[in-house]
Amino acid sequence: MLRLFAALLTTLPALAQAEDLVTAFTLDNGMEAVVIEDHRAPAVVHMVWYRSGSADEPPGSSGVAHFLEHLLFKQTENLGPGELSATVAANGGSDNAFTSYDYTAYFQRIAADRLELVMSMEADRMENLLLVEDDIATERDVILEERNQRTETSPGALFQEQLRAAQYLNHRYGLPVIGWRHEMEALDMDDAQTFYDTFYAPNNAVLIVAGDVDPAEVQRLAETYYGVIPANPDIPERFRPEEPPQRAERRVIFEDPRVAQPYLARTYLAPERDPGDQEAAAALTVLAELLGGSNFTSVLNDKLQFEEQIAVYTTAYYSGVSLDDSTFGMVVVPSEGVALDEAEAKLDEALAEFLEDGVNSEQLERIKMQLRAGQIYERDSVQSAARRYGAALTSGLTVEDVQAWPDILQAVTEDDVIAAASALFRPEASVTGWLRAPETDQEVIQ
Amino acid sequence: MLRLFAALLTTLPALAQAEDLVTAFTLDNGMEAVVIEDHRAPAVVHMVWYRSGSADEPPGSSGVAHFLEHLLFKQTENLGPGELSATVAANGGSDNAFTSYDYTAYFQRIAADRLELVMSMEADRMENLLLVEDDIATERDVILEERNQRTETSPGALFQEQLRAAQYLNHRYGLPVIGWRHEMEALDMDDAQTFYDTFYAPNNAVLIVAGDVDPAEVQRLAETYYGVIPANPDIPERFRPEEPPQRAERRVIFEDPRVAQPYLARTYLAPERDPGDQEAAAALTVLAELLGGSNFTSVLNDKLQFEEQIAVYTTAYYSGVSLDDSTFGMVVVPSEGVALDEAEAKLDEALAEFLEDGVNSEQLERIKMQLRAGQIYERDSVQSAARRYGAALTSGLTVEDVQAWPDILQAVTEDDVIAAASALFRPEASVTGWLRAPETDQEVIQ
Numbered sequence: 001m002l003r004l005f006a007a008l009l010t011t012l013p014a015l016a017q018a019e020d021l022v023t024a025f026t027l028d029n030g031m032e033a034v035v036i037e038d039h040r041a042p043a044v045v046h047m048v049w050y051r052s053g054s055a056d057e058p059p060g061s062s063g064v065a066h067f068l069e070h071l072l073f074k075q076t077e078n079l080g081p082g083e084l085s086a087t088v089a090a091n092g093g094s095d096n097a098f099t100s101y102d103y104t105a106y107f108q109r110i111a112a113d114r115l116e117l118v119m120s121m122e123a124d125r126m127e128n129l130l131l132v133e134d135d136i137a138t139e140r141d142v143i144l145e146e147r148n149q150r151t152e153t154s155p156g157a158l159f160q161e162q163l164r165a166a167q168y169l170n171h172r173y174g175l176p177v178i179g180w181r182h183e184m185e186a187l188d189m190d191d192a193q194t195f196y197d198t199f200y201a202p203n204n205a206v207l208i209v210a211g212d213v214d215p216a217e218v219q220r221l222a223e224t225y226y227g228v229i230p231a232n233p234d235i236p237e238r239f240r241p242e243e244p245p246q247r248a249e250r251r252v253i254f255e256d257p258r259v260a261q262p263y264l265a266r267t268y269l270a271p272e273r274d275p276g277d278q279e280a281a282a283a284l285t286v287l288a289e290l291l292g293g294s295n296f297t298s299v300l301n302d303k304l305q306f307e308e309q310i311a312v313y314t315t316a317y318y319s320g321v322s323l324d325d326s327t328f329g330m331v332v333v334p335s336e337g338v339a340l341d342e343a344e345a346k347l348d349e350a351l352a353e354f355l356e357d358g359v360n361s362e363q364l365e366r367i368k369m370q371l372r373a374g375q376i377y378e379r380d381s382v383q384s385a386a387r388r389y390g391a392a393l394t395s396g397l398t399v400e401d402v403q404a405w406p407d408i409l410q411a412v413t414e415d416d417v418i419a420a421a422s423a424l425f426r427p428e429a430s431v432t433g434w435l436r437a438p439e440t441d442q443e444v445i446q
Numbered sequence: 447m448l449r450l451f452a453a454l455l456t457t458l459p460a461l462a463q464a465e466d467l468v469t470a471f472t473l474d475n476g477m478e479a480v481v482i483e484d485h486r487a488p489a490v491v492h493m494v495w496y497r498s499g500s501a502d503e504p505p506g507s508s509g510v511a512h513f514l515e516h517l518l519f520k521q522t523e524n525l526g527p528g529e530l531s532a533t534v535a536a537n538g539g540s541d542n543a544f545t546s547y548d549y550t551a552y553f554q555r556i557a558a559d560r561l562e563l564v565m566s567m568e569a570d571r572m573e574n575l576l577l578v579e580d581d582i583a584t585e586r587d588v589i590l591e592e593r594n595q596r597t598e599t600s601p602g603a604l605f606q607e608q609l610r611a612a613q614y615l616n617h618r619y620g621l622p623v624i625g626w627r628h629e630m631e632a633l634d635m636d637d638a639q640t641f642y643d644t645f646y647a648p649n650n651a652v653l654i655v656a657g658d659v660d661p662a663e664v665q666r667l668a669e670t671y672y673g674v675i676p677a678n679p680d681i682p683e684r685f686r687p688e689e690p691p692q693r694a695e696r697r698v699i700f701e702d703p704r705v706a707q708p709y710l711a712r713t714y715l716a717p718e719r720d721p722g723d724q725e726a727a728a729a730l731t732v733l734a735e736l737l738g739g740s741n742f743t744s745v746l747n748d749k750l751q752f753e754e755q756i757a758v759y760t761t762a763y764y765s766g767v768s769l770d771d772s773t774f775g776m777v778v779v780p781s782e783g784v785a786l787d788e789a790e791a792k793l794d795e796a797l798a799e800f801l802e803d804g805v806n807s808e809q810l811e812r813i814k815m816q817l818r819a820g821q822i823y824e825r826d827s828v829q830s831a832a833r834r835y836g837a838a839l840t841s842g843l844t845v846e847d848v849q850a851w852p853d854i855l856q857a858v859t860e861d862d863v864i865a866a867a868s869a870l871f872r873p874e875a876s877v878t879g880w881l882r883a884p885e886t887d888q889e890v891i892q
Contacts, residue, residue: 174615180690183690241505433694
């Protein structure tokens with residue numbers, strides 16, 4: 001099955017450039033593949049994405065998806081410990097992997113003529129991983145140290161962890177991808193092996209090859225290396241406990257003596273991009289840019305930094321690439337001497353004003369232009385295109401959805417943004433967090 | 447295996463009375479049994495407790511433990527729909543069941559000479575439940591209606607649900623026993639059958655027989671009816687995801703136009719009674735009585751109702767009977783015109799004063815006397831003794847722990863209470879909830 005997707009961004013003549021030249025096919029064993037041609041440099045990015053991330057972990061085993069990711073760099077029945085990465089490096093390439101809520105992905109970037117080499121090794125570890133107790137113990141220490149470095153030593157990271165836990169009442173998005181420390185400490189061979197046996201199979205994987213390649217040749221290689229791996233007929237349905245109605249505004253006050261700069265965070269439960277139904281997510285994407293995008297004319301920047309001068313930094317963020325309900329977030333870092341409750345009141349004022357005043361049409365046009373430009377500049381990196389498709393296809397979206405996204409973003413109207421914002425800003429679906437140092441003469445009781 | 451437990455409460459001469467006369471034994475298939483003799487009336491309470499409650503449910507199937515409880519009143523291979531209850535009633539008895547986080551229990555109260563009858567039927571439904579689609583559909587409607595009645599129509603119940611969800615970041619105690627509505631709606635035959643097959647077996651059950659019975663005769667009957675049911679060798683380890691360190695104070699603001707009387711709730715994560723290690727829980731039990739017991743001299747009553755007159759009602763509650771970490775809670779219902787933030791400030795003041803002033807020794811003695819008296823008055827009800835043992839034995843405790851509990855409570859000192867309170871009142875392990883009606887001119891943004 002071979003399909004071709006090619007579209008032209010005709011609405012932006014000055015920056016006009018071919019859309020991704022994408023070929024998609026599916027192997028007989030169910031493995032999906034996407035080839036993104038880019039012949040500007042004789043290099044290739046080869047990725048395998050598994051439709052299993054931290055939100056697919058069994059209860060009590062948080063962190064096992066990421067733990068297994070580490071273990072895939074150890075041995076297989078055919079490759080010695082670390083041999084895959086060493087071989088990639090010896091051939092002038094680089095490799096790595098990452099785990100998120102909805103996926104785990106492995107990739108190599110290497111000269112285009114070495115594609116077969118990396119594909120043969122990636123296919124090998126899809127089927128022939130060899131777990132040994134020594135590696136389990138070593139890598140468990142490594143991920144614990146990773147948690148120390150990234151989370152335990154960072155009040156901001158711990159704060160974000162608590163915010164997510166408060167945002168989700170039922171869904172595993174409320175748990176950290178890296179895992180709760182006490183559960184990570186208990187991860188063992190059996191946990192890793194079970195996760196591997198459950199999810200690592202061609203019919204749960206997406207191959208992404210981007211770069212200086214011929215799609216027909218990629219398909220031939222994929223059939224040779226991945227096509228021979230049997231499908232796992234028992235891949236579980238991708239079932240996650242969904243959120244109940246969120247009925248009560250939540251607040252989280254995180255105090256840590258290490259906090260030098262207090263700040264305020266607000267998140268709302270938000271819809272995600274769904275296949276064939278991306279309009280609400282597109283409006284929220286534009287809303288995040290309008291409120292707190294990196295340009296200096298965002299609403300929060302304008303109102304809180306320039307006009308009121310109560311904040312030194314503001315931002316808003318949202319990503320719709322998510323299998324289940326996502327979050328929309330804002331951060332306000334108050335100016336010296338401005339209390340968090342004052343900053344919060346000003347944030348709420350600013351949001352209320354925004355809803356009342358509506359969208360500035362010039363600003364909306366500017367943001368759409370920036371989004372288009374960003375999409376085009378992004379094409380300089382084959383890797384980011386590969387990630388875009390890989391993340392989408394493991395988060396419930398299709399190649400068609402990815403292709404349609406730029407036009408859907410461009411079609412967002414002022415009314416769409418206000419409607420999306422009105423639906424979003426429900427106090428009962430929100431979490432407001434304060435991160436600060438404890439007062440010096442703090443009492444025992446709060 | 448036959449053990450005898452008998453103890454005398456020698457410390458309370460005026461109310462002196464024999465302790466529970468308890469016989470415990472274990473059947474060859476692993477089913478535990480406790481017989482509590484009480485010959486004052488020719489009646490018996492017969493209970494079977496399963497070590498499986500809502501916290502043992504698989505993710506996404508909240509409510510299935512309670513759903514299955516309903517279905518056990520339908521058919522078996524030997525009994526028609528409703529025949530068990532009808533037979534109990536026809537013999538002058540009554541029956542019912544209840545589900546909690548850690549257990550599901552079924553009981554009958556009936557004339558002592560009908561014990562064999564109820565035991566034969568209870569044993570039958572442990573092994574021979576017959577689920578049919580019609581009953582699944584009907585009882586799913588019944589439990590949904592139960593949720594409507596108990597929860598959806600009650601802002602207070604919805605509020606409590608949100609508080610628990612905020613208290614537990616990882617453990618299933620954060621989910622309602624009755625289930626999240628959207629998950630209840632999806633419960634099907636397979637969910638119920640799987641839960642039954644997994645947990646309903648003699649080696650996961652505790653038999654409690656209390657009343658006018660002879661322990662040897664009860665054992666003979668138990669061997670006849672329960673002893674023949676094969677053990678399930680695959681009963682899963684009772685594994686629940688434990689809480690990570692709780693690091694951030696949480697607040698929940700629940701607004702509902704149906705709220706006539708706003709109030710404030712505060713809960714803290716609290717240790718539970720552990721086998722052979724019940725001292726901390728005993729101190730917390732005394733603390734709850736001291737702070738907000740039903741007597742009119744409790745600390746919160748004194749300070750907030752009498753002295754400050756800012757509250758019309760206060761209470762504190764704690765139950766240590768729990769397999770995993772429990773909660774300690776307080777409620778303050780403010781007087782007319784007193785705002786929730788003011789009530790909260792006064793609550794915190796009162797707690798700080800309490801920690802500073804220490805325990806009033808007369809009050810402590812009064813409370814210990816009340817606890818002793820309560821334990822003795824409770825013996826008037828065979829049913830409450832049966833429940834006490836059943837709940838304890840399905841929550842990780844032993845008969846010895848239950849027997850030791852009164853003395854452990856009496857041994858609590860003033861210092862123990864203050865130490866327990868100091869360890870308990872950590873803001874970062876707390877949830878503070880406000881339940882109120884929305885302001886009438888409420889803005890769109892909070």
